Amino acid sequence: MQTNVTCWLDETVKKYPEKIGFIDENRSITFSEIKNYALKTATALIVKNLFKKPIAIYMDKSVDELITFFGVAYSGNFYSPIDVDMPNSRIQKILEIFEPEVIITKKELWKKTKFDVEDTTVLFLEDIAKIEQDEKSVYLQRDKCCDTDLLYVLFTSGSTGIPKGVTICHQSVIDYIDWVEETFSINSDTIFGNQAPFYFDNSVLDIYTTVKTGALLYLIPQELFSWPIKLLEYLEQNKINTIFWVPSAMILVSKLKALTKVNLNGKLKKILFCGEVMPNKHLNIWRKYIPDATYANLYGPTEITDVCTYYIVDRTFGDAESLPIGKALMNTDILILNEENQLVGNNEIGELCVRGTSLSKGYYKNVEKTRQVFIQNPLNPYYIELIYRTGDLVKVNEFGEILYMGRKDFQIKHMGHRIELGEIETAISSIENISMNCCLYDEKKCKIIVFIEGEMSLNELNKKLENLIPEYMLPNKIIIVEKMPLNQNGKIDRTALKKLL
Numbered sequence: 051m052q053t054n055v056t057c058w059l060d061e062t063v064k065k066y067p068e069k070i071g072f073i074d075e076n077r078s079i080t081f082s083e084i085k086n087y088a089l090k091t092a093t094a095l096i097v098k099n100l101f102k103k104p105i106a107i108y109m110d111k112s113v114d115e116l117i118t119f120f121g122v123a124y125s126g127n128f129y130s131p132i133d134v135d136m137p138n139s140r141i142q143k144i145l146e147i148f149e150p151e152v153i154i155t156k157k158e159l160w161k162k163t164k165f166d167v168e169d170t171t172v173l174f175l176e177d178i179a180k181i182e183q184d185e186k187s188v189y190l191q192r193d194k195c196c197d198t199d200l201l202y203v204l205f206t207s208g209s210t211g212i213p214k215g216v217t218i219c220h221q222s223v224i225d226y227i228d229w230v231e232e233t234f235s236i237n238s239d240t241i242f243g244n245q246a247p248f249y250f251d252n253s254v255l256d257i258y259t260t261v262k263t264g265a266l267l268y269l270i271p272q273e274l275f276s277w278p279i280k281l282l283e284y285l286e287q288n289k290i291n292t293i294f295w296v297p298s299a300m301i302l303v304s305k306l307k308a309l310t311k312v313n314l315n316g317k318l319k320k321i322l323f324c325g326e327v328m329p330n331k332h333l334n335i336w337r338k339y340i341p342d343a344t345y346a347n348l349y350g351p352t353e354i355t356d357v358c359t360y361y362i363v364d365r366t367f368g369d370a371e372s373l374p375i376g377k378a379l380m381n382t383d384i385l386i387l388n389e390e391n392q393l394v395g396n397n398e399i400g401e402l403c404v405r406g407t408s409l410s411k412g413y414y415k416n417v418e419k420t421r422q423v424f425i426q427n428p429l430n431p432y433y434i435e436l437i438y439r440t441g442d443l444v445k446v447n448e449f450g451e452i453l454y455m456g457r458k459d460f461q462i463k464h465m466g467h468r469i470e471l472g473e474i475e476t477a478i479s480s481i482e483n484i485s486m487n488c489c490l491y492d493e494k495k496c497k498i499i500v501f502i503e504g505e506m507s508l509n510e511l512n513k514k515l516e517n518l519i520p521e522y523m524l525p526n527k528i529i530i531v532e533k534m535p536l537n538q539n540g541k542i543d544r545t546a547l548k549k550l551l
């Protein structure tokens with residue numbers, strides 16, 4: 051019986067000890083080496099008497115970071131990967147919420163930081179590498195774990211400016227990866243090309259399926275995503291046969307006609323994507339140049355462990371048609387509810403809600419936000435059963451497939467990143483000389499537009515915002531208004547502003 055994701059690593063090491071598991075720009079590592087390093091990390095945490103405790107991982111995206119995830123998991127603690135490129139003030143906010151017992155980092159990286167973490171132990175990867183691993187203690191502690199214990203906490207944008215920590219337990223990941231392996235026939239011949247940052251849950255598929263099946267995972271250098279031809283050449287050279295990317299990354303490739311230059315047909319066999327709408331206009335270009343691949347549109351928020359519905363593309367679509375998000379995964383149930391919390395009727399739009407093992411244990415130390423979206427299943431009056439309200443509006447088409455129709459709130463997806471427009475607005479409110487502001491998203495042009503009452507250029511504004519929010523949240527256009535239009539309730543009239551776009 052499996053209660054912890056590291057059981058996969060144990061099994062894979064028995065089958066393929068010398069097979070390479072992870073490769074980044076600097077190194078490659080076999081499964082038995084992954085296990086050895088992970089056991090050292092686990093030992094370092096167990097010596098400190100830590101069990102079921104928060105561990106922050108402050109590292110560049112690397113093989114080292116992956117090993118550390120497994121080390122934390124072996125020890126029965128849970129991790130949160132902290133993006134090193136995020137502004138310090140936002141990292142500080144996350145650390146204040148997460149309150150890690152330990153931060154695991156690298157010496158070079160730590161030298162450059164200025165976090166206020168007085169009472170937190172900092173462990174360096176370089177020192178952990180010198181530790182003698184205590185396998186017996188690690189396994190004794192791992193045996194105490196339940197599959198409902200947390201594996202990780204991922205922080206996503208929060209509408210009030212405070213990031214929300216989504217908690218996910220081992221059981222949810224075990225269930226999800228079982229499904230991935232079976233549905234897409236992943237095995238030791240699979241070679242993944244990872245695009246997703248580790249603070250984004252798409253990466254969970256790449257990391258854990260690799261370790262479960264003995265596949266090989268390449269961490270594609272980030273800069274290649276600005277050079278589509280080089281990116282495709284990288285896939286070809288490394289014989290990558292499976293990718294799971296955000297549509298934005300795929301769109302860049304089709305837009306810049308890279309597929310006409312590098313022929314990947316017959317080589318790239320499985321093309322999965324998730325995280326935002328995939329326009330058929332672009333998917334059709336991929337399908338034209340790589341006709342033999344299997345394509346799948348996966349859908350889901352972090353709160354339900356990455357994916358809750360999927361559609362394996364099985365027919366042709368016109369450029370303007372929308373691609374279905376399909377049907378529920380095994381062991382997952384989708385309820386589409388109307389405003390009265392009843393199941394919608396034929397052709398009616400409703401909110402997609404999820405039921406099953408994949409559900410998060412709620413937002414980390416945030417009962418209030420948790421209660422707003424993890425609610426009692428309104429269709430079950432008999433016992434406690436939670437569902438997650440995604441905020442996504444959907445309907446079912448004539449084939450019984452779910453279609454994504456949009457959001458019911460101000461959460462957006464911009465270049466694959468999940469952003470609450472409220473978080474940008476809160477950051478802008480803290481800047482002097484701007485009395486009022488409002489952010490809108492221009493979906494056609496993929497631009498974040500900020501309306502302000504005040505005097506400021508986009509450059510000036512973004513210089514100030516750089517220290518407050520991640521680069522991907524910075525507005526792309528500023529519109530100065532003399533007076534912010536207000537609706538009858540005295541709130542900013544977003545509909546009136548939309549007309550100014």
Ligand code: AMP
Nearest residue numbers: 324325326327348349350351352454468
């Ligand atoms: P995240 O938590 O970052 O994975 O973002 C989840 C949100 O991204 C969902 O609630 C949707 O709004 C959007 N999303 C994810 N996958 C898809 C998809 N395949 N099609 C359309 N929107 C998607």
